[in-house]
Amino acid sequence: MQEANPYLTAGQWFKGNLHTHTTESDGACSPEQNIRWHEQHGYDFVSITDHNRITDPSQFCEPQLITVPGTELSLGVTKGGGPFHLVAFGLPTDLQVPPPNSLTPQEGIDLVASEGATCFAAHPHWSSMTMEELDDLSGYDGIEVYNTGCDRENRTGLAEPYWDDLLRRRRPAWGFASDDSHWSTADFGGGWIQVKAPERSPEAILGAIKSGHFYSTCGPEIKEVTLHGPTLHVRCSPVQAIYWSEGTRGGSVHANGAELCTDAEFEIEARNYLRIQVVDAEQRWAWSNPIFVEGCT
Ligand SMILES: [Zn+2]
Ligand SMILES: [Zn+2]
Known part of the structure; x- marks a missing residue:
């Protein structure tokens, strides 16, 4: 049995957003603006997940909060006909990210898992994923249960039925809330995770996330x-x-x-x-x- 109850572990809570974009892909704010916004709004960590590339914010500014290298991979088309997106974080900054849609979803998951990353299927409802295709894949850590951008765009940000379907099939899958902020609409500050970790370090926070020691929220504690x-x-x-x-x-x-x-x-x-x-x-x-x-x- 996998124990995912952060309330049974010692540590402190840390607030983070694991899905956000900058002008390095299709976001409307620069890496520095992105980092400053998260610092000014009480975040302890952020992963900039530009599409199919790794943006290292330390090339643009001196972040005061913890930054976790990440990306959002485009991995072809879902069974329902939408784009399959995988958010991965905890990657090496020098990883050669493959071109968009050059890998299948399973190949993408296997690639980031081999680098020790944590990953989740992004916005299943917005992407028209089917429950069967999520069940057929292996090696991912969870799904995006709430995506602020998709919720505000066309009310496809929630994925609770997908999550329960996986859990009923006895698939340990964590639920991640994130913003997926692109910054041209009010798609920021709407969803994040609170991680219980033994100390304020990238290693401790990433380890706690991998173990499911967090909850997702749009506000309540x-x-x-x-x-x-x-x-x-x-x-x-x-x-x-x-x-x-x-x-x-x-x-x-x-x-x-x-x-x-x-x-x-x-x-x-x-x-x-x-x-x-x-x-x-x-x-x-x-x-x-x-x-x-x-x-x-
Ligand atoms: Zn996406
Ligand atoms: Zn995104």
């Missing part, structure tokens, strides 16, 4: 998730509702008028995993990673 036998306890910032779910099974508590929820206790019936979602009064969501219960391999 998920402060505690503990499971004692069948009893699940959740603590969070004030929200409108707290949910646990495993596909058809699940439950929720809701605010009583103006009195918002900050904790909940559930007797769960999950058979292989559970995950927590909360939504605040401004309709901003947060998603825990799955916690695998007995029987999930």
Whole structure:
């Protein structure tokens, strides 16, 4: 069983965006502007993921926050007819990134995995991915459960059904929220991850992400998730509702008028995993990673 509960590990929380673009590909702001914006908005780390290239921000400025080399690979067409994009981070800055659409999705995943990177399937709904093609691929770490740019463009930023489909198939997959900011519309500051890591270093943060020790959010904080036998306890910032779910099974508590929820206790019936979602009064969501219960391999 893979343990992905950051609430059981020691460390501090670090805020990061793992998907953003600059003028080095199709973004409207320079690498320096991108870095400064994240520094000024409380981020601890960022991965600039320009399309099919690695942008090293230290060539343009002196970042004060942690920068993680990354890219967004174009890997052909999905089964639904959209572009297949893979976000990868934790790569060597001198990696020779192959030209767009010169690799299949599996070849792209294998390439970045062989370099020790972490990767996720970007915006599955926007790309018209099918659940079967995600199940057929192997070696990736998760999917983008929320993409600010796609959400604001045409409401295709959410991928919860894809995620639950993978988890029901007993595929340990982490859910990543990110901005995919291109900076010509208000596609920034909408989604990020909070990572629990033992120290503020690239190695510690990347290791924690690989292990699933993070949650994704558009604003709310998920402060505690503990499971004692069948009893699940959740603590969070004030929200409108707290949910646990495993596909058809699940439950929720809701605010009583103006009195918002900050904790909940559930007797769960999950058979292989559970995950927590909360939504605040401004309709901003947060998603825990799955916690695998007995029987999930
Ligand atoms: Zn993309
Ligand atoms: Zn992108």
